[in-house]
Amino acid sequence: MEYAIEMRRALHKIPEPGFKEFKTQAFILEQIRAYPPDRVTYDTFETGVFVRVKGLTGNRTIGYRADIDGLPIEEATGLPFCSEHPGFMHACGHDMHTSIALGLMKRIIELPVMDDVVFLFQPAEEGPGGAEPMIKSPLFEKYRPSEMYGLHVAPEYPVGTIASRPGVLFASAREVHITIYGQSGHAAFPHLTIDTVVAQAALIMQLQTIVSRSINPMNCSVITIGKVDAGIRENVIAGRAVLDGTMRALNGEDMEKLERRVRDIIRGIEASFGVKIDLQFGNRYYEVVNDRHIVDKFSSFVKMNANYIECDAAMTGEDFGFMLKEIPGMMFWLGVDNPTSGLHQPTLNPDESAIPFVIDLLDHYFREYV
Ligand SMILES: CC(=O)N[C@@H](CCC[C@H](N)C(=O)O)C(=O)O
Numbered sequence: 001m002e003y004a005i006e007m008r009r010a011l012h013k014i015p016e017p018g019f020k021e022f023k024t025q026a027f028i029l030e031q032i033r034a035y036p037p038d039r040v041t042y043d044t045f046e047t048g049v050f051v052r053v054k055g056l057t058g059n060r061t062i063g064y065r066a067d068i069d070g071l072p073i074e075e076a077t078g079l080p081f082c083s084e085h086p087g088f089m090h091a092c093g094h095d096m097h098t099s100i101a102l103g104l105m106k107r108i109i110e111l112p113v114m115d116d117v118v119f120l121f122q123p124a125e126e127g128p129g130g131a132e133p134m135i136k137s138p139l140f141e142k143y144r145p146s147e148m149y150g151l152h153v154a155p156e157y158p159v160g161t162i163a164s165r166p167g168v169l170f171a172s173a174r175e176v177h178i179t180i181y182g183q184s185g186h187a188a189f190p191h192l193t194i195d196t197v198v199a200q201a202a203l204i205m206q207l208q209t210i211v212s213r214s215i216n217p218m219n220c221s222v223i224t225i226g227k228v229d230a231g232i233r234e235n236v237i238a239g240r241a242v243l244d245g246t247m248r249a250l251n252g253e254d255m256e257k258l259e260r261r262v263r264d265i266i267r268g269i270e271a272s273f274g275v276k277i278d279l280q281f282g283n284r285y286y287e288v289v290n291d292r293h294i295v296d297k298f299s300s301f302v303k304m305n306a307n308y309i310e311c312d313a314a315m316t317g318e319d320f321g322f323m324l325k326e327i328p329g330m331m332f333w334l335g336v337d338n339p340t341s342g343l344h345q346p347t348l349n350p351d352e353s354a355i356p357f358v359i360d361l362l363d364h365y366f367r368e369y370v
Pocket residue numbers: 092125126127152173174175245246247285315316317318343
């Protein structure tokens with residue numbers, strides 16, 4: 001079996017949450033330590049790894065980033081190499097991203113390219129975000145590339161397709177964590193309680209008016225409440241309710257407006273229902289903004305070798321945006337032909353033939369065009 005596919009299957013079995021990618025990091029280090037130290041240098045950062053592969057001239061340093069974390073989703077693919085970690089799955093394709101980086105690294109160690117190539121195996125993309133601390137760490141200066149690339153699997157495109165665009169490719173994203181405090185009591189005496197479930201329901205519905213009533217309809221934004229929790233049984237009024245969600249926008253102004261309106265609505269809910277609400281915003285992921293010149297260079301190359309689509313921006317978030325704020329570069333979608341499933345679904349099953357396809361493509365690009 002092709003080395004990188006073997007890597008993917010091994011990684012698929014051990015999905016781990018952000019900053020707890022201990023087995024994944026050990027697995028990556030095991031691969032790196034098999035190479036001669038005069039070809040490869042590396043450092044660990046939290047559960048991530050920086051690697052430099054020496055080029056023939058080393059005049060420049062090209063960066064390639066792979067995110068390595070999994071998601072708290074119970075896998076339902078039935079694959080023979082499915083997750084061995086109950087309740088966790090590589091449901092966003094980071095096993096593909098990491099094995100592509102390992103395969104590309106092996107290729108250019110065995111047959112060097114002109115430039116040094118730096119690989120960033122980054123933890124916690126799904127949250128709380130590993131890209132920002134990784135590039136703020138002093139180690140980043142030792143590995144700093146002059147341009148950077150990253151990819152994300154795209155189940156909706158067939159294998160052999162690359163999609164990207166100059167400018168904003170992914171939205172900015174910010175998690176929202178809300179806890180509602182009231183007064184629990186008997187279901188039969190609601191007037192003696194402060195029911196957080198009713199406040200929670202009203203809050204969810206009001207939050208859903210922000211995008212439609214406060215954001216310019218010509219712009220795109222999203223508020224999703226992905227998790228709600230409250231109560232202990234049918235005849236006890238819940239004294240505490242929790243909501244977790246995420247907000248997306250394509251520019252900073254809209255993201256700030258989303259935050260402002262969430263605060264306003266929460267004040268209103270407190271006044272109308274007599275509850276107290278604790279609101280916490282997570283890290284803001286910046287938009288992924290692709291460098292125009294680098295997209296031109298890369299897309300011209302791809303058009304000669306594969307199918308290139310100039311796609312629309314997507315409302316997915318990606319902390320690769322932090323890296324692209326610091327270093328010019330680009331992210332692109334890699335077709336993995338799984339249109340009946342999708343990202344963050346328990347049935348996600350990317351076509352592995354995309355792995356050798358993109359390793360060949362990037363190897364060729366890094367060797368002759370970058
Ligand atoms: C590519 C992808 O699916 N990324 C995640 C990033 C999540 C960021 C953060 N945890 C949030 O929810 O805001 C996405 O959900 O788009």
